[in-house]
Amino acid sequence: MLSATKLTKSFSDVHAVRTVSFTLEPGHIMALVGASGSGKSTLLNLLAGLADPDTGDVRLNGERIPGPSDVLVPGHPDIRLVHQEYQLMPNVTIRENIDYALRFFEKNYREFRVNELIKLCRLTDVQDRIPRHVSGGEKQRTAIARAIADKPAVLLLDEPFSHLDLPNRLIIRDLLFDLVRHENTSCLFVTHDATDALSIADTLGILRSGKLIQLAPPVDVYRRPATAYAARMTGVVNIIKAKHLSLFGLTEPENSDELICLRPEQLKLDEAGVKGTVQAVYFKGSHSEIDVTFSRYVSFRLLTTRDDVRINQQVGVSLTETALWRLKS
Ligand code: ADP
Numbered sequence: 001m002l003s004a005t006k007l008t009k010s011f012s013d014v015h016a017v018r019t020v021s022f023t024l025e026p027g028h029i030m031a032l033v034g035a036s037g038s039g040k041s042t043l044l045n046l047l048a049g050l051a052d053p054d055t056g057d058v059r060l061n062g063e064r065i066p067g068p069s070d071v072l073v074p075g076h077p078d079i080r081l082v083h084q085e086y087q088l089m090p091n092v093t094i095r096e097n098i099d100y101a102l103r104f105f106e107k108n109y110r111e112f113r114v115n116e117l118i119k120l121c122r123l124t125d126v127q128d129r130i131p132r133h134v135s136g137g138e139k140q141r142t143a144i145a146r147a148i149a150d151k152p153a154v155l156l157l158d159e160p161f162s163h164l165d166l167p168n169r170l171i172i173r174d175l176l177f178d179l180v181r182h183e184n185t186s187c188l189f190v191t192h193d194a195t196d197a198l199s200i201a202d203t204l205g206i207l208r209s210g211k212l213i214q215l216a217p218p219v220d221v222y223r224r225p226a227t228a229y230a231a232r233m234t235g236v237v238n239i240i241k242a243k244h245l246s247l248f249g250l251t252e253p254e255n256s257d258e259l260i261c262l263r264p265e266q267l268k269l270d271e272a273g274v275k276g277t278v279q280a281v282y283f284k285g286s287h288s289e290i291d292v293t294f295s296r297y298v299s300f301r302l303l304t305t306r307d308d309v310r311i312n313q314q315v316g317v318s319l320t321e322t323a324l325w326r327l328k329s
């Protein structure tokens with residue numbers, strides 16, 4: 001089990017990581033989502049023992065992970081970090097890049113394990129090419145293969161989905177699932193885009209200005225975000241003043257400036273509903289998102305599977321549920 005306790009790290013006056021605590025169980029996947037500059041990469045470096053925290057510590061099964069100022073070679077053999085830039089050796093093949101990570105092992109095992117990794121990371125067809133002659137997704141999978149070669153307990157990944165097209169993102173997702181299932185590795189990845197995190201992670205954290213403001217199963221963060229920021233980081237959302245709910249016949253709460261988090265799928269087109277005007281239509285394939293304006297101050301985004309909705313059309317809208325989530329701040 002990996003545990004971080006009150007980790008803090010500042011760079012002069014920038015508080016990059018602020019009292020971050022969590023635990024990660026073996027075979028679990030955690031995702032931390034935060035905007036650019038929220039401290040994701042700094043936190044990963046602390047977890048991997050590649051940077052010294054100002055305060056707090058990182059432990060693996062109770063044993064403290066030393067920072068670079070405590071050891072000759074920074075890092076820990078049981079915790080591996082895959083950087084955003086993959087740092088492969090440019091002049092040797094994909095296979096040799098992976099093999100190098102196992103150079104201290106005996107020849108037969110080495111060959112067996114490299115074959116296993118090439119299969120796990122879906123690199124069979126490109127194993128004899130040099131990094132320059134493979135795709136970005138394949139480079140990344142080579143970096144992952146190398147990182148997990150000697151079976152670390154924890155794999156950390158910095159923005160593993162950010163430069164990949166959809167097919168490659170799905171391969172990485174399946175690879176992570178295989179890894180936790182077959183090797184019981186713990187995975188922690190950080191990202192600025194929650195799309196993949198929602199469907200992959202067992203636990204999802206929201207990082208804002210170095211602080212972990214929420215940590216819960218993805219469905220809970222999505223449905224009951226701690227703040228407006230957590231709501232926006234996990235998908236499209238309408239953040240509205242509670243008083244505007246009177247539009248739908250809901251009674252006003254005592255504090256009418258209270259904010260309500262309404263996901264687009266909590267609203268639907270309904271001829272019997274409140275009348276509004278379509279301002280925009282965004283076709284998404286399986287559905288469309290549409291913006292409907294009800295007055296100068298009130299407009300909502302909602303989902304529809306209809307494809308006959310046009311801009312400036314008058315439509316009716318109703319709520320699909322009345323149990324709405326009120327934001328605390
Ligand atoms: P993210 O990975 O979420 O984009 P980072 O961890 O890279 O965020 O950075 C968090 C904050 O710390 C940013 O404000 C960044 O400018 C600052 N920072 C990161 N590394 C350094 C450094 N080595 N020196 C000074 N400031 C840094």
Ligand code: MG
Pocket residue numbers: 040041042158
């Ligand atoms: Mg970063």
